[in-house]
Amino acid sequence: MFSGMRPGSNTGIRRVAWTQAVLLLPGALAGVVLENVETGMAVGYGILVALSTSLVLWRRERQAMRHPEWDQHRLFRLFILTGFERLVVLVALLAIGMAILRLSPLPQLLGLLLAQLAWLAAARR
Numbered sequence: 001m002f003s004g005m006r007p008g009s010n011t012g013i014r015r016v017a018w019t020q021a022v023l024l025l026p027g028a029l030a031g032v033v034l035e036n037v038e039t040g041m042a043v044g045y046g047i048l049v050a051l052s053t054s055l056v057l058w059r060r061e062r063q064a065m066r067h068p069e070w071d072q073h074r075l076f077r078l079f080i081l082t083g084f085e086r087l088v089v090l091v092a093l094l095a096i097g098m099a100i101l102r103l104s105p106l107p108q109l110l111g112l113l114l115a116q117l118a119w120l121a122a123a124r125r
Contacts, residue, residue, distance in 0.1 A: 012122040013058045019118035020051040027111055035107070042103040046111025049093040050118075053086045060085075 028044030060082040064075055094112075097103045 011058075011061060013054065013061050016118045016122045017051060017054045017058050019121050020047060020054055020115045023047055023115055023118065024051070027114055031107055031111070039104060039107045042097070042105075042107035043111035043114070045097050045101070045103055046108040046113075047115040049090060049097065049108075050112050050115030052093060053090050054118075056086050056089055057082060 024044060024047045027047050028040045030040075031043035032040030060078060064070065064078055070078075094108070097108050098105050
């Protein structure tokens with residue numbers, strides 16, 4: 001599955017995470033400039049949520065790369081577990097942002113969408 005890839009290599013998931021991290025400050029500043037500080041915080045938090053889910057995926061990818069002896073069944077279980085973990089992280093962080101931090105939902109989701117577009121940047125390479 002990951003044949004020919006070294007653990008320190010620059011994978012697509014790693015590029016996505018770096019792109020999302022780079023988008024954090026400009027996205028939050030755009031929210032501040034276009035609307036107000038609360039909107040900028042919500043956009044930045046949405047980008048952080050997307051970055052968190054990408055980091056979960058990157059961590060699991062690195063784990064799989066460190067164990068080339070794992071068979072396809074174990075990698076498939078890891079794939080399913082990773083999908084579940086990402087869903088839990090996404091829902092929990094969005095719920096925290098909306099319910100506890102009382103951030104505006106639309107800018108928060110727009111930040112999440114903006115950060116998810118980083119996957120397109122990784123697909124182009």
